[in-house]
Amino acid sequence: MLHRVFTCLALTLGLATAVTGPATAADKIVVGGKKFTEQQLVSEMTAQLLRANGFSVDKRPDLGSSVLRAAQENGQVDVYWEYTGTSLVIYNKVTERLSPEETYARIKTLDAQKGITWLNPSKANNTYALAMRKEEAGKEGIASISDLSKQLNAHKPYKFASNAEFFSRPDGLRPLQDMYGFEFERKNIVRMDGGLTYQALKDGQVNVALVLSTDGRIPAFDFIVLQDDKAFFPSYALTPVVRTPVLEANPKLGELLNTLSSQLDNDTIAKLNSRVDVGRESIEGVAKDFLTQHKLI
Known part of the structure; x- marks a missing residue:
């Protein structure tokens, strides 16, 4: 059964084998993403930003959360944008209620043990x-x-x-x-x-x-x-996460993604989402327009 799961994962990603060895600066950066508009936008922005700065990019969007996380842990996806609360509760099984700052610190430490580095969180809390x-x-x-x-x-x-x-x-x-x-x-x-x-x-x-x-x-x-007046939902700060060997081999990658992360907050991401979901603009066009307006490309 376990063999079948990893075989399906490899087929889903279009990869024959997992890339688990140390990355070099010459390697192609595999950018993943989940199946909804916000994730499609940030994965496309990431791909365009990296290509504009000389990286070779392989974009693999529209993956389920668990598949995407497993792909990163197994070395098949190098970078994607995750939510702090998802890592805390779903991937690390932490049940205690933490502040946004405590949530970020806890998952940064826990995921570091799995070869995953959390970069700077954005101000977009997509709970x-x-x-x-x-x-x-x-x-x-x-x-x-x-x-x-x-x-x-x-x-x-x-x-x-x-x-x-x-x-x-x-x-x-x-x-x-x-x-x-x-x-x-x-x-x-x-x-x-x-x-x-x-x-x-x-x-x-x-x-x-x-x-x-x-x-x-x-x-x-x-x-x-509706106001969550009992604070049930944890913080879900949208944050770029990178495989640690890839980041160590490509320090510029962290600088670029931190800069992009600093430009995102609730109002900004909601307006971008609306342009796609309500205005019916293309993911690629909205991403390029945002990066251009903010002089990121």
């Missing part, structure tokens, strides 16, 4: 969040998850749109419900692709949807993000 249509939330007097809990416990039959990962992950729906003391009826939980939750909420197919807090569709569709 999971619950959203409602602003008009409906206003009528129901809901501004926070605690307010939502009161309505659900008063037997309001709200429907909830969630992606499959959040439905089952250890920092997902079940522990969220436990902390806030409510429960969506199973028949009222609609699982779908993460990108579809926004449209389902906009169209009134559901009352509450799982969103990512930096998604540009939140203001475009007139949603309100």
Whole structure:
């Protein structure tokens, strides 16, 4: 079974074997990314930035979180952008609640032992969040998850749109419900692709949807993000992570990615996401425009 898993991983990445030896400055940099707009944008920005500075780049976007992380640990992906909370909870199984600064320090130390270096975190904190249509939330007097809990416990039959990962992950729906003391009826939980939750909420197919807090569709569709008043969700600072041997062989790589990271915050990334998801601009065009405007290329 284990052999089959790694065989599938190699086929997914289009690689016959893992590259586990020390990197040299002449090696091609493999840039990975996950399956949603924000990740597609930062992986494309990374690829364009590195190519403009003389690196040879092989971009491998649209990978699942676990596959991407395993690929980096196995030497098949050199650099991608990860979220601090994901590494803390999912990859390192840390269950204690930490501040954003403590989260970053902990995962930096833990992942260093696995040959992974966390560079400087951006100011973009793309945490999971619950959203409602602003008009409906206003009528129901809901501004926070605690307010939502009161309505659900008063037997309001709200429907909830969630992606499959959040439905089952250890920092997902079940522990969220436990902390806030409510429960969506199973028949009222609609699982779908993460990108579809926004449209389902906009169209009134559901009352509450799982969103990512930096998604540009939140203001475009007139949603309100419910305040996480019990601080359930950990910090999810968007941060470039690099295989340590690759970084040691290419110190310029860290300098370039830290500069890019310093230009990203919630408002900036939400506007970039909106240009793609709402404005229907191309990933490549938005990435190039951003890098050019900020004189990074």
